[in-house]
Structures are given as structure tokens and as C-alpha cells.
Amino acid sequence: MAILVNDETRFLIQGITGREGSHFTQQMISYGTAIVAGVTPEKGGGWLHGVPIFDNVRTAVAATGADTSLVFVNPAAAADAIYEAIDEKMRLIVCVTSGIPIRDALRLRAYLASRPATRLIGPSSPGLLVPGRANAGITPLFLGTPGKVGIVSRSASLAYEVMAMMNEVDIGQSTFVGIGGDAVIGTSLADILMLFEDDTETHVVLLIGEIGGSGEQDAAEVMRDVITKPIVAYIAGESARPGVRMGHTGALVTSPGTEAGAKIDALMFAGARIARSLDAIIPLLLEAHGRAS
DSSP states (O other): OOSSOOTTOOEEEETTTSHHHHHHHHHHHHHTOOEEEEEOTTOTTOEETTEEEESSHHHHHHHHOOOEEEEOOOHHHHHHHHHHHHHTTOSEEEEOOOOOOHHHHHHHHHHHHTOTTOEEEOSSOOEEEETTTEEEESOOTTOOOEEEEEEEESOHHHHHHHHHHHHHTTOOEEEEEEOOSSSSOSSOHHHHHHHHHTOTTOSEEEEEEESSSSHHHHHHHHHHHTOOSOEEEEEEOTTOOTTOOOSSTTOOOOSTTSSHHHHHHHHHHTTOEEESSGGGHHHHHHHHHHHHO
16 A cells, blocks of 8 residues: 555656656656656746646646656755645655755745645655655665555654665565655654554555654654554754754754654654664564564
């Protein structure tokens, strides 16, 4: 079943003619992802990589039946592109763009709250990968093998490294979701855990978190109340100093509870198996995978 996307999802690319949009569209098509439309204002009527281009989301949806948007629009215009996709009732929007101003992101989140039919992943998301079925975003094509471990991560690079390690020991993934590392995002760790809980193809979940915010504590609360599947968790940034940003805009210790230790304690109390290093993840997954089989 997978979560959020699969080989039947019909994608459109907002910003398809930009450098990143064009490059990753070609990669996704080569993976087998169903890219049915592109959107770039004033370039409608053209084609790129065999994909028809439209001036706006409305005409693209009407012509192709696209139900999911991938946003590769520059940071200054990305919020407007997302509003356009929301107003056309897209089921899912994945925003790959980084650097959207926090004020714009806060307004977007408030706007989405009144439109529950649409889910936003990101901003600053690497996208989603359902191995062998759909690669929706910028995840390297060589990563991922079909399997039973669902991955949700705030960090793209850490998730890529872990997937490569999993491949070496023949542990596959059901779905990988990169929720994005910005301070304000649309879909949370807790939201994805609940989707994995209902997914029959996911037997074990790997949660990769980091310093900053309270997303991991919210996930721990959901684990205690809802989740029955085994969870392995890794939290990056145990050595981070307060006030020092560790890559993402959201990876910043600003107050008690946003440091790695508090997140680890909350997840451990909720029943997660905690990996204290990247190397410790695989043994814990093997153990959890065996118990869940």
C-alpha cells in the first residue's frame, strides 16, 4: 500500500523549467515516477523531457488529472506556488525549495489548517521514495530497496546514509519521507508515524530526528497513545551547543527541551529503541525487524 505516494500517483512539477526542476524531473522519470505535467508561467504549450508544460496549476490539473505537486520554485515565489496548488485542491504538495521566509511559512501553515484535504510535506523536503515504485523528489536513484521499514527523517543526508547502510545488509524500505529541516513545516514526525501505523507494508519505523523544536517530543506522545509498531530512533546533534545552528534552520537549540538529550529521553520513555550512533541503527533495525516479522 505504501503511504502518500505510489506508482499510480500523478505528479505535476511546479518550476519544471528551472535548473533543479528540469534536472530532477528527468531523474524521476527515469525511475518510473509518473510525471504528467509541468507548470511554469508564460511557458505553457511547450514540452520538456516528454512532459507537457502549462501556465498554471488549474489548466494542468484539468488536462492531466494530476493530484500531487512537487514544488521546485525559487524561495521568493515558492509560497505563492504552494497557495496555487492548495487552491486547486491538490491532495499532496511536496515542497523541495529551501529558504522560504519563516513569515511566509507561518502564513502557509495557517492557510492549510482550514483546508484539510491538502497535505504539505516540507518546505526544504527531499521528497518521498517508495522503492521500485515512485521517487518523488531529489533522493538519489541508487538508494532504496523494497522492504518493510518505514523511514521518516528531518535530515536528508542522514537518511541517505542510513539507507545505503540498510542496502548493504538487505533491509528494505516501505516508504521514505523527508519532512524537511525548516523551523516551520507542514507535516510533522507524529503525522507520519500515524500514517505508518496504518500501513500494512510497514512493519518497523525508523525515526531520524535532530536538535531544535519539539517535533520528537510530539512524536513520542503519539507513540505512547497510538503506535503499536516497533520504532527505532536516532537523534543527531548530541554535542551541539545552544545557539549554534547545525545545518537546517530548524536544527537549533533555543531553549530547554530542544536539545538532543531531552528528545532521546522522551522517545526512550515512549518505548523507542534508541541508536546513540549511526552505526548502532542497523543492529537495532535487524532486531526490531526480526521481532516484527
